[in-house]
Amino acid sequence: MPDVRLHLLGGFELTIDGHRAPTLQPGVQRLLAFVALTVRGVERDFAAQQLWPDSTEQRARANLRSSLWRLRRLDVELVETSPTRLRLAESVWVDTRDVVGELTASGVGRLDSPVAFDFLFVDLLPDWYDDWLTIEREKVRQLTLRMLETQARRALARGDASEAIQLALTAMAIDPLRETPCRLVMEAHLSEGNEFDAQRTLDDYRQRLTCDPRLAVSADALTLLARTPGPPALSVGESVAG
Incomplete structure (x- = not known):
């Protein structure tokens, strides 16, 4: 199974077996980040509305299908899909989840890990201005x-x-x-x-x-x-x- 790592702190980066994945279109990046930040998965229609808020419902659904198709071209499973829901594949490592796991393990915060230390000084996807990121950034800020x-x-x-x-x-x-x-x-x-x-x-x-x-x-x-x-x-x- 390939080692797939998704970095969201400080900017979007996807690596597969230590190599940067081919550049993904902005809509595809946002879909992957959105699903990664919804730990329990998300309804397909809700994801489409959040990611393409200025599009009609029909157009947003079409954009979602297109983005999922582009993700499948990477030949690694990134998003598990069903007719109604999306969920990040469990094999994908995500820096935000890893840091949260370190900082909240047994209710104890730790600063001695390089990942945890970096967490203090970087923003979540800093160059993105999507409305759905507001709450996610506040979660990171409060945890810090x-x-x-x-x-x-x-x-x-x-x-x-x-x-x-x-x-x-x-x-x-x-x-x-x-x-x-x-x-x-x-x-x-x-x-x-x-x-x-x-x-x-x-x-x-x-x-x-x-x-x-x-x-x-x-x-x-x-x-x-x-x-x-x-x-x-x-x-x-x-x-x-x-």
């Missing part, structure tokens, strides 16, 4: 953020504030208005006694929120600094000089 936050919490739990800060700052760069990574950075600074850095992180975050009047810092973030222990109180008769 939650994985970074999980790793930052684990770093904090083992006392590694430096790694926690770097992971949380990476999440903040992806979504500057998301509060969870901001709080993680603050907690990491406070764990090292750097109250000024924690306050500066909060001030910077509050400034970013001014772009949308509906947003405000939560009570959880505000109380982080309030919970910071101050210097011990002096007993009666003691002086600062001791």
Whole structure:
């Protein structure tokens, strides 16, 4: 069985036994990507409507049949078909599925894999502007953020504030208005006694929120600094000089 690999992160690429497959027409590429991202398969009519939204129903179905015929010319099974449904062949490796499997195995996110690390810094099919990709890109973004936050919490739990800060700052760069990574950075600074850095992180975050009047810092973030222990109180008769 040939080794078929479909890459969607960073751009579309299909390889067969380590060699790039012949260039596929844009409609064929979109069909393959769409089916690959619908893990449980998809209705044929729904796929046709999503992939050719500006065509009539009859024309969209014809485009789907034509694209499937072109895929079969590659002499490897890429899409399993039935009269009503489409599904990616189980033998096809897809980078998004592989990464999701790594990052969600037993509920544990991992950054030590090259594939998982690349996942942080590439977009899903970045040069495509199809409406159906909006939700798929958001899935990738949410998974990335939650994985970074999980790793930052684990770093904090083992006392590694430096790694926690770097992971949380990476999440903040992806979504500057998301509060969870901001709080993680603050907690990491406070764990090292750097109250000024924690306050500066909060001030910077509050400034970013001014772009949308509906947003405000939560009570959880505000109380982080309030919970910071101050210097011990002096007993009666003691002086600062001791």
